[in-house]
Amino acid sequence: MKNIHRHIFLMPLIILLCVVEAFSQQKTGSIKPVQLRCEYLENPLGLDLEKPRLSWVLQPVRDTEYGQMQTAYRIIVASSVDLLEKSQGDVWDTKWVTSDQMQLIDYSGKALVSDRTYFWKVKVKDEKGRESAWSDLAFWSTGLFDQKDWSAKWIGSDELYDKSSSTNNISDPWFRKSFELNKKPGKASLFVASVGYHEVYVNGERIGDHVLAPAVSNHTKRARYIAYDIADKLVKGKNVIAVWLGTSWSIFPGYILNDDRPLTPIVKAQVAVYEESNPSFNIRPITRISTDETWKTKPSPNKLLGKWDFKRMGGEIWDARLEDKSWNQIKCDESKWKPSIVYPTKLILSSQAVEHNRVFEEIKPVNIKKRKDGSYRVDMGVNFAGWTQVNVSGTPGDTIKFQYSEREQNNMTFGLHSAYVLNQSGTGTFTNRFNYSSGRWITVKGLKKELTAEDVKGWMVRTDFKNASSFQSSDTLQNWMYDRIKWTFENLSLGGFIVDCPQRERMGYGGDAHATSETGMFNYQMGAFYTKWMEDWRDVQGTESMVGDMLDTSYARKHVTSGRILNNGVIPHTAPTIWGGGGPAWGGIVITLPWFMYQHYGDIQVLEKNFEMMKGWLSFLDTHVEGNLMRRFGGEWDFLGDWLWPNATAEGMNNDSPQNLCLNNSYYIFNLRTAAKVARLIGKNDDAAIWEKKAELSSKAVNEMFYNKNDYSYSDGTMSNLAAALLAEVPPKELREKVLKRLEKEILEVRKGHIHAGITGGALLFKLLRDEGRDDLIYSITSKKTYPSWGYMKDNDATTIWEMWEKDLPGHSLLHSSYLYPGAWFIDGIGGIRRHPDYVGFKHFIIRPPAYQATEIKSAQTKFESPVGGIEVNWERIGKQLSLEVVVPPNSVGVLQLKPQDIIDISKYKTVKKLPNTGDLLQYEILPGKYSFK
Structure with missing residues (x-):
């Protein structure tokens, strides 16, 4: 009760x-x-x-x-x-x-x-x-807005790199500065810029959890600085700030061509110390500490092995006999340290407005074998770029050697190796610090004690951008491709740019960027990353890359880095690295990447900031246009077309073939049309009109020279040339469908559903087919398991995506940017989450799962963290019936597009309405919320 x-x-x-x-x-x-x-x-x-x-x-x-x-x-x-x-x-x-x-x-x-x-x-x-x-x-x-705000000087050690040596000859130097404070401060931001990697310590404690800092820059013009909050590490009384420099990019060939900068890693750092934790804007600091000749320096036990050069990126050697654990502590004896050398160096200093490199994904060995010669062969189970840690033992003074390989049959590939010299204890642990390796297998030589799985660890190292997608389908091959393409992309993203490969070259190729950028944006949050990379491209504009004019017989450097400042709008083939070969589609990234960013993020500033660079690039190309056609220019490595298609090395890729000229002219027109859209958007209508007219005239010229009336093809009829022409809108409107049909025939009949394109051509092909909504043709390519295909890689034990369609050609990478372009299709094709052609930044977006029988996939679950929030599309087909679950985030509008046989019942949702059909597609407007349709 x-x-x-x-x-x-x-x-x-x-x-x-x-x-x-x-x-x-x-x-x-x-x-x-x-x-x-x-x-x-x-x-x-x-x-x-x-x-x-x-x-x-x-x-x-x-x-x-x-x-x-x-x-x-x-x-x-x-x-x-x-x-x-x-x-x-x-x-x-x-x-x-x-x-x-x-x-x-x-x-x-x-x-x-x-x-x-x-x-x-x-x-x-x-x-x-x-x-x-x-x-x-x-x-x-905030950082420092004015270059005059820098009171610090560039300092380095007295060890200088010898360019004529077969390997690096300088140590990674230590620097330190002791000083007194009358009281514990409330605020102290240490700004550190370096040419070469750096680590920062205050009173013996490492500051920050990032690695391989700062992001890579073109050090002929710029150095990026990082802000470190060190107030809570400083104390009343004596303090010490210490910096450890890694040689790394300070001796890269593109940066040491001229003798106007020191051939040694250098650092510029300063901190203003305030009593208050939140000082008023007009409060002056109680003291400033800046790098100058009063800083002390000493060689560290670490040294770069190699030359930081093509196939000679090397590794690191740690000499434990030189260890000094007090080097960054207050108690360190500085009596044998030398004064730092001041190196007057003119570089723009700008903040690192991109995520840091960090250590990810601990990797453990799957197998260790002891071989007859006493060495150990460690299988890490996956190809990766990053750091390794190995516990070692032996006789004091012994050198333990590590060799890294992508291929099971080779102890070492691309000259990647490290070493550890034992001190009197006879034991130690090797760990990377200012370099990284790439491979799956590690050969360890010189051990006196058995190596166990507990002695070896690995970590992938990459830029810490956030993930933006998840994808799972009923098709195991597509799932494998999605997973391995993302893994490969991550392993290429060290230092705020995408490298072609992390073991042989480490260069940011523009052609490879075109093949990876939309994969990047649909799978990761890349806004800051690509904004930084575009600044790198602006820095390198006007610099000659590999060679001089091929007609200039007096200029002999035909196969080496040039670095000549031409200031004529030319874009070298890589940024920020200057070095390397390429063609018009490589430099053309300065137009296509900002445009993709604008479409994806709604970022108008990226168009405004890079417009003059686009204009300069097109003006450079114009100097090589005759009769409305771009003609071959430069040297052997300056006019590449498609690159690394199946059997390409046997056929030859650097030739003066008509198909090469056709593809590059189509890409030139694609650049013109894209730049005209940019110009219209930002009010540069005169430029837009000029480029639109040039695009039309060049399209007519391409049609006159390369169009084959008998079969509606261009040049040699390859996928690359057909896709490039269609993407550039070269065919007249009345011929477009026939050319597209010819491309379909090339894929399905001539090549039996296999791809026959390389880096450039394949990227253009997938871009075109994605824009056209041809999931059927993409699936016919991505579902193959025989050569050439991604399925062929899978069946040949690939754990990363290869450089070439062939596995066993020596000298080529098995972790490469070449064929990552399907990565965007998993999200906007199979997942059906597509950008809307009339809107930017996903304020409106398309939801279009693959049509019935376009693929053999029965179901897919896709999440995409778009600029407006999380979009989800889960679909399943049982027979002909489509079941669909959709999440539209707040403040956006989804437009669902379906074939007529997939008509859905919308009566239970007041926030869904039928729109007029577009072509043969039904359309529905879906406001924010969670939905389930059949």
Whole structure:
């Protein structure tokens, strides 16, 4: 009876709480801003942008609601956390702005001050005008806005690199500076720029968890600096800041061609120490510490093995006999340390506005064999680029050697090797620090004790961009391709640019970038990464890459790095590395990549910042146009067309063939048309008109010279030339469908469903087929298991994607950027999450799962973290029936496109409506929410 009375008493209270909750839900907004970003980065340090851009995405408050939209936003930026928590925007308060924009909003508050921290938050109004809760706090700190703010000097050791030597001759140097503080500081941001990698220590403690810092730059023009918050590591009394430099890129051939810079790693660093943790903008520091001749230096036990050169990237040797564990501590004896050398060096200093390199994915051996010669062969189970750690033992003074290989039959590939010299203890642990290896197998020589699986570890090292996709289907081969393409891409992303291969060259080729960039954007959050890489391309413009004019017989350097400054708009084939060969499709990345970024992220600034570079590139190409056709220019390695198609090495790729000229002219037209779109968008209408006219005239010239009327093909009728012509809109409109049909025949009949294209041609082919929605043709290619195909790689024990379709040709990489272009199709093809042709940044997007019988895939589950939030598409076919689950994130609109046989029932959803058909596709508009259709 007592319990009954208690329940009767509680009922009114429960009803009252339900009413309050219901009223509260009506008053509370339907969305909340999350994932706050500044210049694509989460809480970045040391930005030197005076007007950084702020972004967020929206999270639904209640998963059961539909149609959530942003109708207004309010951003507050404050100089302290206390002010921000009180919602006092002393730096910037936008008040309420009526807008649905939530990406890349320009900061427009008070002028920012160097070396300060800014705190911000945002709230929004939803579709009914209800205010959201405030977002969580976010922040960014500023770097140094003016080059004159740098009081530090470039310093290095007295060891200089000998270019004539067969291997590196200099040690990785230590530097240190001791100083006194009267009290423990509240704020101290240490800015460190280096040519060569660096690590930073304060009072013996390593600062930061990143590795191989900073991001790679063209050190003939620029060095990037990193901001380190060291206030909590400093103490009252004596302190020491120590820096360890790694030789690495400081001796790369592209950077040491001329003798106007020191042939040794150098560093420039400074810190302003403040008493307050949040000093006012006009407060002066209590002291400044800057690199100069008073800093002490000493060789470390570590040294680069190799030349940081083609096939000679080498490794590292650690001489444990030279260890000094006190080198970065206050107690270190500096009596035998030398004064640093000041090297007057003119470089632009800019902040590293891209994610750091970090250690990922611990890898353990799957097998270790002891061989007859006493060496050990370690199988790590997967090909990877990164670091290894090996416990070693032997006689004091012995050198333990490590060799790295991609191929089971070779002890070493591409000259990658490291070593460890034992000290008097006879034991030690080798670990990478300023170099990395690439391979699957490790050969260890010189051990006196058995090597076990517990003695060996590996880690993949890459730039720490965030993942943006997940994909799983009923097709095991497609799943394997998705997984291995992503793994390969990650292993190529060290240092803020995509390398062609991490073991032989480590260069950022433009042609390879075209083959990987959309794969990157559909699978990772690459905004900051590609923004940085575009700055690298601007830095290298005007620099000759490999060779001089092929007609200039007096210029003999036909096969070596040039580095001559031509200042004529030319784009070298790689950035930031200058070196390497390529063709018009390599330099053309300076137009295509910004355009892809604009489509994907809605980033108009990337078009504005790179427009003059695009214009210079096209003006350079114009100097090689005769009769509206671009003619071959440069040397042997300057006019490549497609690269590494099946059996390409036997057929020859550097020839003056008509098919090569056809492809490059089609790509030239593709560049012209793309640049014209860019120009129209940013108000450069005169330039747009000129390029549109040139594109039309060149299209007519290509049709006159290369079009084959008898079979609707171009040049040799290869997939590469057909795809390039179609993508560039070379065929007249009345012939387009016939040329597309000819491409279909080339794929299905001539090549029996196999691909017959390389890096450039294959990227153009997949781009075209994705744009055309031809999942059937892409699937016919990606489903093959015989040569040439990705399935052939899988069946031949590949764990990464190869450089060539052939496995056993010597000298070629088994971890390469060549054939990663299907990576975007898993998301926008099989997954069906496509960019809308009339919108940018996924504010509107297409949902189009593959049509019935376009593939043999029965189901797929895809998630994509788009610029507007998480999109999900899960579909399954049982017979002819399609089941579909869709998540449309707040503040976006999905447009579902289906073939007529896949008509769905939308009657139970008020936020779904039928749109007019487009071609043979049914269309439905879907507002935010979670949906299930049959």
